[in-house]
Amino acid sequence: MRLLNKYKYYVTVAFCFGLIGLGAGLNLWFAPHIDVQANPAFEHIAVRPFIKAAIDDISSFNDKYLATDGDSKIIEISGIIGEISTNMNNETVILLNDESFKDAGVLCTLLEANNLKIPEIGSKITLKGIVRSGAEYDEDLELYIDAVLEEGKILN
């Protein structure tokens, strides 16, 4: 009888550990995407220095702004709206420029929920979004590629 109770005890303990492990695994596997707007910004920066940092030294820029797991830096960035467009996923994309350097800007895809009120082209705004890539001159394309931010929201 005592042996049976001991056996039951071990089975129950193993079962509990199994449940905890399964829960932890499922929690990790089904973890949500990073909530860009709920997290604090790493920095507030203007378009010009953000673009210049990447064009001057893309490796340092990548080390500073891109994370190894893709959950890269969340920034607030200010500039002038140069273009408003829609991508192939029907999301609104804003190009932020600097008046003194229009070859490259910052393309920011807005979160769907924030697509409603977009200021006019030429307005000065601040956006919050997650960095996906820096600006750089591409010799094959023979043009500057804009920096990319995603999951953006217009702050003002």
Add this chain to the structure above:
Amino acid sequence: MKQFFKTTLLAVTTTLLSFNATAQDDLVTKAAHIKFYSEEGGITANNYAVVSKLNTKTGEMIFSAPIQSFEFENATMQKHFNQEGIMNSQSFPKGKFVGKIDNISNIDLSKDGEYDVTVSGKLTIKGKTNDVSTKGKIIVKDGKIMASSKFTIDRFAYGVEGKSQSVSQHIDLTINATFK
């Protein structure tokens, strides 16, 4: 002397005109789309931030994709994809295709219509470059040029190995771009 100025002027004008013609033939979009699909695991990722250029005269075609813009439904999968052992997107933040439409001379992109094309070029992922040749379709309608292609790559040929057995060795890539 007069002849010299005449010749110089002609040479400069010709150069400027040819440069202008080349620039006018280049169409660029900043919103092309690449879909990644692994049959094993049924894993899909989409990237809507792809820059692409098409030269309507020479058929030159270029795609540049920010790797961290590939969006997976599963956040953990997206993190694995970007990590050092897989795409190492911090060190290799862009993937690029540089090639051309082989049969561009048989296609009139100024006329509405559907054209079957073959495209060949070099695909660079994670710093490794391999030759790629694929079939595609170009639809010209109302001043828009819509290009699409689907092809398969061997991820091991690009050093995208990783430990996961739940992702196919051969990945389907679907590319769509609209040029105006």
